[in-house]
Amino acid sequence: MIANIDELYEALKEVMDDKKWWNTDNLWEIMIGAILVQNTNWRNVDYSLQNIQSEVGFLPEKILLLEDQELEKLIRPSGFYKNKSQTIKRLLKWLKAYNFDLEAVAAIDSSKLRKLLLEIKGIGYETADVLLVYVFKKSAFIADKYAQRLFQCLGIEEHLNYQKLQNMIPWSETYTSEAAQNFHGWIVDYGQQYLKNKELWETGPLSTFTLKII
DNA sequence: GGCCAGGACACCA
DNA sequence: TGGTGTCATGGC
Numbered sequence: 001m002i003a004n005i006d007e008l009y010e011a012l013k014e015v016m017d018d019k020k021w022w023n024t025d026n027l028w029e030i031m032i033g034a035i036l037v038q039n040t041n042w043r044n045v046d047y048s049l050q051n052i053q054s055e056v057g058f059l060p061e062k063i064l065l066l067e068d069q070e071l072e073k074l075i076r077p078s079g080f081y082k083n084k085s086q087t088i089k090r091l092l093k094w095l096k097a098y099n100f101d102l103e104a105v106a107a108i109d110s111s112k113l114r115k116l117l118l119e120i121k122g123i124g125y126e127t128a129d130v131l132l133v134y135v136f137k138k139s140a141f142i143a144d145k146y147a148q149r150l151f152q153c154l155g156i157e158e159h160l161n162y163q164k165l166q167n168m169i170p171w172s173e174t175y176t177s178e179a180a181q182n183f184h185g186w187i188v189d190y191g192q193q194y195l196k197n198k199e200l201w202e203t204g205p206l207s208t209f210t211l212k213i214i
Numbered sequence: 215g216g217c218c219a220g221g222a223c224a225c226c227a
Numbered sequence: 228t229g230g231t232g233t234c235a236t237g238g239c
Contacts, residue, residue, distance in 0.1 A: 034220090035221095037219085037220055037221090038219095038220080038221040038222070039218095039219065039220080039221045039222080039234095039235095040219055040220085040221085040235085040236075040237095041218075041219040041220095041236085041237075041238075042219075042220075043219090043237075043238070044219080044235095044236055044237055044238085045219095045220095047236090047237085048236095076235085076236070077236060077237070078235090078236065078237095079219090079234080079235040079236040079237085080221085080222090080233095080234050080235055080236085081234095081235070081236080082234075082235090083221095083222080083223090083234060083235095084234095087222090121222085121223080122221090122222065122223085123222080124221060124222045124223080125221090125222095126220075126221065126222090127220095127221070127222085130220080142220085144220055144221090145219090145220065145221090146220065147220095161229090162221095184220090187220095188220060191220085192220095
């Protein structure tokens with residue numbers, strides 16, 4: 001268990017820019033981007049998002065009307081396009097039962113909503129948490145690869161995976177959705193700047209941060 | 215030309 | 228529960 005997660009939050013806040021992680025307020029774009037970015041470079045995702053934007057403008061009804069092959073063609077640049085196109089359709093079909101009313105879905109209790117999202121094939125822990133935090137404005141700690149790398153660098157000895165790290169973090173829902181977004185965004189940014197290799201890590205401002213492990 | 219990028223899943227022991 | 232192969236593209 002990590003005892004000073006709040007100190008890490010403050011330390012990141014101190015050294016990182018307060019930029020928005022997504023360049024859009026369109027929740028449907030964020031949702032689809034969250035699926036497309038699975039194990040994929042953001043640049044490639046951007047090509048796909050532009051294709052979807054120009055073809056159907058992120059309207060969920062229109063996306064569901066696309067033939068499988070049409071959707072696959074639009075998202076081809078971001079890779080794994082057969083899997084991802086089906087995941088997008090499954091998620092949108094699930095949301096159709098709520099009349100595409102994202103506010104109604106967001107009203108569902110956080111842990112129940114997480115379970116429901118995880119029942120959708122193609123949505124795993126990370127994507128579910130990203131959707132919770134960025135689309136449904138819930139509070140959660142996103143324990144992605146960059147977070148795992150960061151905590152590994154900070155001295156966690158055992159090999160981490162998504163669940164292990166998340167279980168080590170006593171995440172309090174007193175953190176707002178915005179705080180959860182900040183935390184995640186800062187960690188990813190930090191990872192891209194300072195977690196490429198050991199030498200880089202040692203030049204970073206967090207290399208002297210001391211994790212309290214209990 | 216090999217390697218990587220904000221995963222997820224089926225299959226196996 | 229935990230490890231491994233598979234799904235795929237574009238940029239560096």
